[in-house]
Amino acid sequence: MPKRGHLFLLIGPSGSGKTTLIHEVRERTPLVRFIPTTTTRAPRPTEENGREYFFVSEAEFDQLIQRGDLLEWQWVHGNRYGTSRRRFADVIAQGLLGITSIDVLGGVAVKTAFPLDSTSIFVRPSSLEELRRRLTARGDTADEDMDRRLARAEMEIAQASACDEVLINDDGRLQEAADRLMGIMRPWLGQAE
Ligand code: ADP
Numbered sequence: 001m002p003k004r005g006h007l008f009l010l011i012g013p014s015g016s017g018k019t020t021l022i023h024e025v026r027e028r029t030p031l032v033r034f035i036p037t038t039t040t041r042a043p044r045p046t047e048e049n050g051r052e053y054f055f056v057s058e059a060e061f062d063q064l065i066q067r068g069d070l071l072e073w074q075w076v077h078g079n080r081y082g083t084s085r086r087r088f089a090d091v092i093a094q095g096l097l098g099i100t101s102i103d104v105l106g107g108v109a110v111k112t113a114f115p116l117d118s119t120s121i122f123v124r125p126s127s128l129e130e131l132r133r134r135l136t137a138r139g140d141t142a143d144e145d146m147d148r149r150l151a152r153a154e155m156e157i158a159q160a161s162a163c164d165e166v167l168i169n170d171d172g173r174l175q176e177a178a179d180r181l182m183g184i185m186r187p188w189l190g191q192a193e
């Protein structure tokens with residue numbers, strides 16, 4: 001029987017460390033590939049189309065919705081983000097291991113669509129204060145966005161228990177969090193080797 005792939009969904013508020021953890025995983029194993037999602041947000045200076053995200057216009061996003069290409073989509077901080085049904089289904093059918101970053105509502109929708117072929121992992125900082133400090137340090141959050149992001153973070157953290165796993169990414173303890181994440185992925189990594 002062909003091997004089935006698996007999707008690891010890193011869920012959690014902006015600034016919790018999902019992108020950083022994905023970089024750590026990719027440094028530690030070549031077996032897990034990042035699956036970009038699609039957004040109407042403008043690329044940041046360091047971002048490239050098709051690498052961090054597929055960046056599309058509002059009209060292109062409307063088309064994706066109309067064609068039924070998106071498994072789910074959400075407004076997050078004033079922009080739309082969505083996951084391609086085909087891209088995720090292909091990862092699983094081709095026996096690959098994929099990792100992606102998604103908000104809590106989207107994560108629940110993907111988990112419902114692929115209950116056995118995905119693992120939802122909630123990443124949270126130790127406190128909202130820590131989250132504020134990280135978003136300030138990252139430098140891409142305007143003051144007026146900060147309260148909005150932190151309010152949404154509270155909503156997201158309240159839903160953490162809906163996920164398969166909760167991973168605390170404490171300040172200065174990135175390696176510990178990455179070790180734990182590798183531990184969660186180990187059964188699938190073992191099969192893929
Ligand atoms: P997300 O992808 O969840 O929005 P990022 O991975 O961009 O979050 O992380 C937000 C900021 O926090 C980044 O500047 C990152 O370097 C920093 N960061 C991530 N994890 C830790 C940690 N364990 N300790 C201290 N800073 C961290």
Ligand code: 5GP
Binds near residue numbers: 014018038081103
């Ligand atoms: P950022 O703009 O900081 O890269 O991401 C903002 C938020 O959107 C993050 O919480 C990220 O996980 C989430 N996100 C990214 N792609 C998707 C997606 O396809 N669907 C949903 N629901 N959320 C997403």
